[in-house]
Amino acid sequence: MELLCCEVDPVRRAVPDPNLLYDDRILQNLLTIEERYLPQCSYFKCVQKDIQPYMRRMVATWMLEVCEEQKCEEEVFPLAMNYLDRFLAGVPTPKSHLQLLGAVCMFLASKLKETIPLTAEKLCIYTDNSIKPQELLEWELVVLGKLKWNLAAVTPHDFIEHILRKLPQPREKLSLIRKHAQTFIALCATDFKFAMYPPSMIATGSVGAAICGLQQDEDVSSLTGDALTDLLAKITNTDVDCLKACQEQIEAVLLNSLQQFRQDQRDGGKSEDELDQASTPTDVRDIDL
Template sequence: MELLCLEVDNIIRASPDPNLLYDDRVLQSLLTIEERFIPQYSYFKCVQRDIQPYMRRMVATWMLEVCEEQKCEEEVFPLAMNYLDRYLSVQATKKCHLQLLGAVCMFLASKLKETRPLTAEKLCIYTDNSIKTQELLEWELVVLGKLKWNLAAVTPNDFIEHIVRKLPLPKDKLALVRKHAQTFIALCATEFNFALYPPSMIATGSVAAAICGLQLDSVDQALRGDNLTDQLAKITNTEVDCLKSCQEQIERVLVSSLRESRVGRKGQEEQDQSSTPTDVRDVNLQ
């Protein structure tokens, strides 16, 4: 008798659960607990002495590149940055350990969100073998302890579906709006200023920026200007002025990122998969 195996190389993703997406109690629960998972202050002022904001940004950019190259779920990178910020807010860390911490946070986030998590060996390769597998596994327990094993953090991605389903968006544009909003969320995760914002505000601002960027406000009167802002503010109980400010900051980050990307493409040679960006190595060596 032959056994038929249904396993394929393609990774099967879970489908959205309508029982969760269409129950407003889920959204209200997320709004209630979201502040438990964000730093309450700038840890650069009162906890970290060796690490500077630009170092966090370098490591965050490297982490984003790893997640993109490994085709991780969209939730992995923002969740990993949440772990990194929460750890740095309670534990003084040497700059030579920052990339190791970033690798550990990706390791943990991928375990929670991925069907096939990133392996310790692969993450070590992405650091140009500057860290060892055993070192990463030891730090995994340290980070888990500091996070009190509370890994199911609320991130901006958790709000996207709840927000877009309440807007009068064309069905053929829903996937595009989600993709653009997730891109904005990832960009926000690289900037420390957004680490102190409620995830719901970042998600709402990202959706607003996505709709405006795609010029969908020309499709429906309800998606134009103040109408859109008022709707989004009501969905997540966000102050209108705060939402507008957040959206403007997100758009500025996008412009800055595109400018840096153009400059980087002019002078940067292609790097091998196993290499670590020079600026991240500089953080380790400074």
């Protein structure tokens, strides 16, 4: 006798809309507007005095962990990082405010993208109660004002389906490729080097890296190497060399993360400080190269 467990997913999702996913005009429009939502400058050089690149990595890693533990939609984390980068590109900020800002950005991104958004109270608990819900709400307005209420930023996730449907992959491989590409996108969002890259390039590079990585274990693609890169570049109008460079950087960041993770495991009991500086997004751990 078979037992059926009919638990209903509490989050209601819309079915994929072919009008949005299978129309090339959507992709073209996304490509046209994506650059509007990039941070305006490399802010470590020209705006921030107190905040260092490793601090962004710390807060990003924390944000990713919160999003994962709360099972947020995949887009929430990269979108929140986009808000954070755009805010920091305009407002000099002391490092003691950075975690609050990270929480505010997750709060906003979650409200924009999720059916059941993160609550202010939960986010404050995740900061070990170093901030209060009231402060989070007040800073929410500050961030909104500085972002000029432009929250619907284009993220790499917006491109994934458009890219995948144009690849000659067998259907059954797509979900694995999608999952790995999403992990790469999250990984990119933790690294400042990718903050100024157009989302379409990150998406394309992530799909390329996902396919290349998976290809080593199983046959997921009839296209490989240069032919794959050429096709990917064509889909998002990306320069082939830029795309190659981007994909290599993504692979390098992954390798780096894995090494960091292995080292963390070897070191076993580490002080909290050191743990904080580990830049390993937890999801990457189940990718095996």
